[in-house]
Amino acid sequence: MPENSTVEQVTVTIDGVHVRVPKGTLLVEAAKQIQREIPVYCYHPKMGPAGLCRICLVEIEGMPKLQIACNTPATDGMIVHTESGKAAEGRRAVLELYLVNHPLDCPICDKGGECDLQDYAMAYGQGASRVADPKASKPKAVDLGPTIVLDEERCVVCQRCVRFDDIITGDRQLVLKDRGVRDIIATATGDPYHHNFTGNVTELCPVGALTSKTYRFKSRPWDLKRVQTSCTQCAVGCQQFVDTRVGAVQRTMSLEHDDAISDSWLCDRGRYNVGFYKDERRIVQPLYKQDGEFVQIGWDDAFALWAKAIREAQPGSVGAIGGGRLTNEEAYLLQDVFRKAGVRNLDWRAGRQRQASPGKNGGSLLALEQVDAIVEIGESPAERAPVMDLRIRKAVSRRGAKLIRVNSYESKPPSAIACTDVATIDDAIAALPPHAKRVALVWDGVDLALGKRALDAIPVGLETFAYITGEQGNARGAEAMGVHPAFGPGYASVPECGRDIDGMIADARSGKMRVLSIFGANPALHYPDGPAIAEALEKTPFVVVSELFMTQTAKAATLVLPAKGAYEKDGTTTNLAGDVLPVNAASGLEGAENALSDLEMLIGLAQALGVALPSSDELEAAVIGHLARAAESFAFGDAAFGTPRAPASDEPGLRVLVQSSIFAGGGTIAHDDRLAELEPLPEAAISVGDAKALGVEMGDYVDLHSGDRVMHDLLVEVRANVPRGTVVLIGGLPDDPANALGADAVATITNVRNALAAASGDLAGVGA
C-alpha cells in the first residue's frame, strides 16, 4: 500500500517478536514480516479475508477465544501467539475436521507435493484419524468447462475460486451451490466455466480440487524444472514460471508477488497456449520454394540465397517487416543489419496497430489503480491486454474509478463492471467525474486521428496516464528499437524516411518490391487489407518469413526459416507500460532443435551480407540505452507515426470493425490442439437497432458482402455494445480472416438463414 507512509504505525508482538506495522495491518500479513507463516485456506492477499476456513487461529492475550489472524487487525501492544498450546490445539482440531471427508488420494492428486492441506496436515495435524465412518462420495471429475476439472471430494469449500470470480474478474460464473456439507462449486446449469482467466482458480485452490485439463496427471511438482520469464503473448508482459519436464512445457504459473505487472494473475492464453512448442506441425528445417513446392535446405544455403537476393536488389526495393514478436535485442539487430545494408523500408506494423508508445504521457500499470476515470477508445483492452483489463476492473469495482468507453466494443456481453458507453470523445470528457484529478486513456493504437483527438481533449490540469494496448507482445520495444521507417533506435530521426508497410505493399503491388523479409509476423492474416497484402506477397519475387508454423504469410514465401519461440530463447521484451522485462529460455525444451532464434538468423544474414555486427556487449548497451531514452517528445497519434489510414467511406452499409480474441490467431493458438475448442466461431456482431432494421436475429447465419468480396456463414450476434452502423468481426481467425473484405470495408448483410433451422442441423446436441 503505497499511500500508507502517513498511516500510524503500531507494534504487535508475535511469538515474542516485536513487529512494527501500519495500523490496520492484518495479523496474517504482520506475521509474514517476521517469516512466521500462519496457515490459511480462504484468505488470499489479493482478495482479503473471508473468515471461513478457520485454520488461521491464533491466541491473543486478553481474548478468551482463539481469533482468526486473517480478519484481526494488529493493534498497538497486542500480544499474539501462533504456536501456543491453545493455538496449536485449535489448529489441530480444525485440521482433523478438514480430513473427515477429504479423500486421501494424494498419490494420484496433481496437487500432491504442493498442497496446503497436505503441508498443514504434516505440520500441524495429528497422526491418526478418529473417523470410523466412510468419507462422503462425490463426483471426482466434474467437467467445469473447456479448461478446468473439479474434483468435488477434494474441495474444502474455501471459496477462493468463487471469490476470484466475484471480486477479481466480476464474471461471477463460478458459485457455491446447495448448502452445508452438500456445498459444491458449480456453474449455472448447462453453462461451462469459460472466461479469459479461468486458470487462476487452479492456483488459488489450496487443494487438488480444481485442476487444469492441460496439466492433469502430467507431472509431479518436484519433477518439474522451473524458469521465470515474461509472457509475450500480449503486451502486458505478465511474469510467469514455465515448468518443464521431458522436453515439454507442462504448465505455467503466476508469480505471487508480481504486483507491478500481472497483479499475480495470468490470462488463459498466456497460461494455456504453450502446447504449440511441441506441435508436430512446427517448421523444423529451412524451406525453399522451387516450382511452387517447398524443399528442405540447409541453413548455409538459406543465408546464401537470402543475402544474394538482397544484394542483387536495389535497397529501395528491399523491405523488412516485423519485430513486434521479437525480443528487444532481435528488433535492434533487425534494423541494424538492414540499415547497414542500405535498406530503409522497415516497419514493425504488420497489422492494424499504428503506434506502440504513448510517449510522454505513458503510465505504469500500477498507476491505473490510482486514477479517477478510465477512458477507453477504440477496441476494448479486454481481449488485447486481458490482465491489464483485470486491473481496470479492479480500479472500477474496488477503487471507485469511472469507466467510460468511447464507441468501444468487445466480444463479450457488457462486462461485469459498471461502465458508461458514449459515442464521442466530447461526450466522454463531459462524463468525467467532476472531482477527477487523474485520468487514464486506454487506446488500441489503431486510429491515429482518434488517439490524437482523445489526448487533446483531456482538460488541462488533469494528470493523464496513457496506454496503448496494441496487438503484439513487443510492439513497443520494436518501435523503440527503430524498426520503423521514420525512426532509428531510441526514436532518433533518420536522414531519409523509408516506406512504411502501406508503402511497401503499394510498391509490391506495382511490382517495385524485390525482397521482403518478414520476421515473426503474419500480415496475410492481420494486415487490414487482406486482398492487398495477398497481391503484394504474390508479386514480390523473394519473400523470406521466419516462423514457427506454416502461417498464411509463410505459405506465400519463397524462403521459410524455422524460428524459435519465446520460451526457447533469451533476451528482453518491453511491455505496453515501457517496463523492460526478461525473456528466459525454459529448461530443456525439445521439438525445434534445428530452429534458430531471429537473433541467430540476423547474425547469419549479416555474415552472409558481410555487414559488421555489434558485439554482444554493444548490443546490450544499445538496447538499454535506447530504451531509456524512449521518446518523451510525442503523444498519441503524433504525425511522426504516419498519416491516419483512410477514414471510412460514406457508402451505405455496415462499417467493418475488427475485434481481437485471445483465443483466435493463426499462429500459436491455431497450432495448439488442446485449445482448439476455445477458438471462437466466426461471427458478425451488430447492434440491436441494426438487427431490427435488417430483420436478423441472434443466431442467424449470414453472408457479408463488400464489392465483389464476400465472407460466408457468419453467425449473427446481437449486442448492446456494438455501435450502430457497424459490424464487428473477430480478427485473426485462420479460416475466416476478418481482413478478407479489404481495408475499411463497408459491408452489406445478405443470405440470412434462420437460427432455428440452423440449430436443428449443425447445433443439435449442444447444450441441450
Added chain:
Amino acid sequence: MPIVQVLTAGIGEADLRDIAVYRQRGGYKQFERALRELKPADVAQLCDASGLRGRGGAGFPTGKKWSFLPKNDSPRYLVCNCDEAEPGTFKDHMLLEETPHLVLEGMLLGAYGIGSHHAFIYIRGEFKRGYQIFMDALNQARQAGLVGKNLFGTGFDLEVTVHRGAGAYICGEETALLNSLEGKRGEPRLKPPFPAVAGLYGMPTVVNNVETLAYLVPILEKGAEWFASVGTERSKGYKIVSVSGHVQKPGNYEMALGTTVREIIEIAGGLRAGRKLMAVQPGGGSSACLFEEHLDLPYDYESVAKAGSMLGSGAFLVMDDTTDFVKAAYNLVRFFAHESCGQCTPCREGGHWLETVLERFVHGNGLRDDLDMLHKVSHQITGLNLCALGDSIEPFLASVLDRFPEQFQARVVRAPQDALAKDTVPA
C-alpha cells in the same frame, strides 16, 4: 398462576387482525403519541430504561444494541426478525398470525426510536399464512395513514417492506438475515463490521426480534418502570415462553422472567399422568438440558446460564421418561448439520460427522470409542466458527451424554465390523 397477558392480551378473544378492533383496544395510540410527543431519543431512552433484552435468543440489551448506531443523520434500517426457526420456539409465529398490528406497531416504534425511515420484516418462508395476515395488516395500516409519508403531519416518513424467507434456519442469525434480505445466500457475515455500523446495504442497521419490538408498545404505554419492576435484577420484564413436549397443555405462556421451571411446567398443565420428568430443554435446540434438580431454578437469563444452559428464545421443551435421548440427540445434531450454511469448516464437517455417528447409534450401531469422540468432537467444533450455529451442537448433546450415558452405551454394537457401511459408491 403467574400467567400475564401483555402481548398476548386479547388473543383468542377478539379478531386482532382487524385494525378497527386493534385500535379500539388502544392500538397504534403509542405510535401516534411517540410521533406527536416524543423525540426518537425519548423512545430509545424508554427502551433502555426498561431493561428490555433481545427476545430472539441472545438476550442482548436492546437499548444498548440501539446505542451502537452512529450518532448522525446517516440513513439506517430497522429489521424485524421473524425468521423463527429455533426448534421448540413458536411465539413469533403466534404473534404474527394472531396480533399482526401489535408486531407492526412495535416495528414502527422501533424504527422511530432509531430514526429509520425504512423498516423491514423478514418472515420465515414457511409462515405463508402469517405473511398474508401481516400483509393485510400492513395494508390496513397504510390506508389508515400509519405507514408512509408525513405521518400524522409530523413530517416523519416511514416505509415498511415485508420480506419472505425461503427455508433456511441460519437466516435467523442477524447477518445471515441481512444477506438473505439483500438477495444473497443466507450466510452469516464476517464481523466486524457489525450491523450497527454496516448492515443492510452497508448502512447502520438494527435487527430486533418480533417479541422484542412488540414489547415496545406496552413499555411506551405503561412506562419503563412498569416493565423493569418485574422480573429479576438483570432479567427484567415479561417473556413469552413456548412450552412444548411432554406436558398436558403445551402452548405459549406469557410470564414474568424469574418464574421457576416447576411453575412453568405447572402452568402448562404439568406432566402426563404417571410420568417422570427427565429433562427440560429451556432455550431451544441450542441449549443444554436442565434436570430434576433444576425444578426450582428461576427462569431468567442469568439463572439458566448459571445452571449451564441458556434461556435463548424461550422454547421450553419438557421431556419425560418415555424420551429416547439418543434419538433426541441425533435429531438435534441432524438439524444443525442440515441447517449449517457450510461456510466454516468446523461446523460443516464436524456437524455432519457427528450426525453420521449418531445415526449409527440410533440404529444400534455405536462404537465404544464413539462415546468419547462425540464428547470431544462436539466440544472442538465449539468456538471455532464465524457464527454461533456450530456452537449450538455441543450443549444438548453433551448434557444428555453426561446424564444418560446408559442410553448411549446400550446402543454400542458388539461386532464393530458390522457397524460401518461398506459401500459408499453410488450404485
Added chain:
Amino acid sequence: MNAPNPPGEFADLYAQLRPQCDAIVAQYEDPRSALLPIVHLFQEHEGYVSHGATRAAAELLDLTPAVVESTVSFYTLFFRKPVGKYVLQVCRGLACTIDGADDIMAYFREKLGIGHLQTTGDGLFSYEEVECLAACDKPTCMQVNLEFVYSLTPQMIDEMIEAMRAGTYAVAPMAQTVQPGPTWSVGQDGQVSLGGKSSGGQDVSNPNNAGGLDKSGIIMLDRLILQEPRFRGRTRERLANADPDIRQVIEE
C-alpha cells in the same frame, strides 16, 4: 429427467408477471433484494424454479444465472425441479419427534409409497420431512403447500389424502407446468453421496456431473481429457443458452 422449459415457454409467463416483478423491485434500495420474492412469485406460477425462471430473474436483476442458482439452491423452499400438486411437509423437529412424529411419518411413507424428497408416480404428492415448523404445541404438525395442519392422526391423513385425490381438499394445489420426476432434490440425483447413504445414479444430463465415478468406484482418470470437446467457442454456447424471447422482452 425433466428437460428445462423449452425457450419461450417461460417468456410468456414472465411477460405476464413483469409488472409484479417491477413492483417488487421498487420496494428495495438494491434490486438484488428482490431476488427471493421474485423467485417465490415465479415458483407460485410454475410450481418450481425452472431454467427459464432462473435466467429471467438474472436478467431482471442484472445478476449472472450462476449467482441466481447459487442463491436459490441455498433455500429449501425453492424447488429446483417440478414437484407434486400437493407438497406434504411433515415436521421432524424434536417436539414432534418425542410426540410420535416418527409414526406419523412412517404412516405417510407407507400410505403414499414414497420416501423423503420423493414424488408419487401420478405427480400428485411430494413428500418431505422438514425441520421444526414452529408449531410445537400442536404435534405432529405439517404443511400442505405451506398451509399448516396440526395434531396429525392417521385418520386425518387418510381423509386428507382422499380429499386431495378427489380434488376436494381445501388447500389450492401447486401450479404444475411440468410433470414431476421421482424426486426434486438435486442432491439426490447423485451430485453428493454422504457418509455411505445411497444416492441413486448420476444425472448425466447435468454437465456438472460429467466425468464422475464409474460403477466400480475406480476413478476414470482421463475420461475428461479423452472425451470429445463439449463446448466450442463462446458464441455457440451462448446461442445454445440464450432465450431469444426473454431477450426480446428485455430489449423492449
